[in-house]
Amino acid sequence: MATLRIPDVVPSPVEDCERLKNAFQGLGTDEKAIIRILGRRNAGQRKKIRETYQQLYNKSLIDCLISELSGDFRKAVILWTYDPAERDARLANEALKSRKKSIIQLQVIVEIACASSPHHLVAVRQAYCSLFHSSLEEDIIANVSPPVQKILVSLVSSYRYDKAVVDDDIANEEAAILHKAIEAKKLDDDEVVRVLSTRNKFQLIQTFLCYKNNYGKSIDQEIVACGKGILESVLKVVVWCIDSPEKHFAEVIKTAVVGLGTDEDSLTRAIVCRAEIDLMSVRAEYFNTYKSSMDNAIIDDTSGDYKNFLMTLLGANI
Amino acid sequence: MATLRIPDVVPSPVEDCERLKNAFQGLGTDEKAIIRILGRRNAGQRKKIRETYQQLYNKSLIDCLISELSGDFRKAVILWTYDPAERDARLANEALKSRKKSIIQLQVIVEIACASSPHHLVAVRQAYCSLFHSSLEEDIIANVSPPVQKILVSLVSSYRYDKAVVDDDIANEEAAILHKAIEAKKLDDDEVVRVLSTRNKFQLIQTFLCYKNNYGKSIDQEIVACGKGILESVLKVVVWCIDSPEKHFAEVIKTAVVGLGTDEDSLTRAIVCRAEIDLMSVRAEYFNTYKSSMDNAIIDDTSGDYKNFLMTLLGANI
Incomplete structure (x- = not known):
């Protein structure tokens, strides 16, 4: 469930834009007004505000926010104001272009690939191509070393079936495939990548459950026990982002x-x-x-x- | 360039639907009228005709065509009348579910993955999930053996950047990667799959050109010379569908x-x-x-x- 609270009576996009414009004017910026408006609108409403602002003032709302705000507050408000697909494409790009590539950065890609809807993931890939003149996959390849590279490319390329269709036989069978690979410490095995990047979320949750029932330990614990490398950290995040x-x-x-x-x-x-x-x-x-x-x-x-x-x-x- | 010819003055969807309805009525079916109408409308116009027919007569136009027509004619008219993404999802499913899996069937998947726009490919994957209650990738895995399986899954998962951005250094570098793999007859090498399934079309065309310039023979000839198996046939179709x-x-x-x-x-x-x-x-x-x-x-x-x-x-x- 969401925490975002939208007022019972939502002002029109024109009213919101006029108030935002007022908040930017004068000597200081009225940050409270910006928070009160943008912080209480959902993605569809924020989209209308962005469009209306452009029409009314022939200026990009994002550009105004960039010039009026600063620091972590600015970053948060701007991320929130972007279209969610564009926001995630920018977050992915920032993570890939950052000099450090620890789990702090790489988990951003996993979140987009595994904790979003298939529809949103495709929208992020489309936005990425529009913004950065290369595909998300190409930039993963250029910036992340194997074997994590292979896993991330497959995960962001997924388009999972999004309804709760679960096959218990497949769950048991693929729990065994995962267990065998984990036992052999071959976490980047083609079969592991195949299972994690093609099966629907509900099927995978069942597979993880079978793993625990059949082998006594949860798959995330067993992955972490394989080692302290980036591969183990990434795969643990994959399992968590899918499972919970x-x-x-x-x-x-x-x-x-x-x-x-x-x-x-x-x-x-x-x-x-x-x-x-x-x-x-x-x-x-x-x-x-x-x-x-x-x-x-x-x-x-x-x-x-x-x-x-x-x-x-x-x-x-x- | 297209061959489809649309009349200078296109009747309204309602007029088209009335004529189609008339063509279905009476003792025989007026096939010529069906050809004259549907065979001269583009995808957008056919979509409107499908929707209008449903609204006017509370019946699916596709169902009427199924019951009125027969043989190869029926199959052609119905494929033409479907939304292109649904049509390709059905073609892919038919190919995957057919008992034979020669190049005749498998090339259908390659065409969808490599000779369509990235946007169309995503629409096919979405349509596939809606129609068949599993993802296209899952059905490839269930019905096609490795190593062709891995190649097809990666190709249908691609979302290539769709503008002509070409890097000559990358083209030379990746021509060398492809050449090394072909020399070693390792056509399903991870690097080959990566290059073919993530690079944009224009980049790949340049890479194939570099291949010919640097190694004297065209890549499709060299692939075919590797053997007469299904892997070689599929990869040759991949190169052709991308290149021309x-x-x-x-x-x-x-x-x-x-x-x-x-x-x-x-x-x-x-x-x-x-x-x-x-x-x-x-x-x-x-x-x-x-x-x-x-x-x-x-x-x-x-x-x-x-x-x-x-x-x-x-x-x-x-």
């Missing part, structure tokens, strides 16, 4: 806020990308796993407009 | 009409699928390669309404 995305995103948020510093990019991504999807379940999962409040952890680690914006996406009345 | 689809479809038509019998399924598919795309170029390529007229070959090998329908799609005034 809320578990994955709870962990992303926890990792972002834990310790002294904060990883604002990961925190922003998790909140912005899931506020309209399952952030309520992420919150519940966070509480169950870490025995503490996710919202409080975010409040403690952020401040100012950035904090207010994230809290608004989390449903708070700022 | 008109060459491939000219060969499909020639093979369909050559000798005593006719392969009506392949002939129908080539004409129906390319009439709106490049059938004019296929005709020219046929003439250049076989020094004879494609249209005459088809006239000699077909008869009756089936012949008239194919000729109409080829632009003739029947």
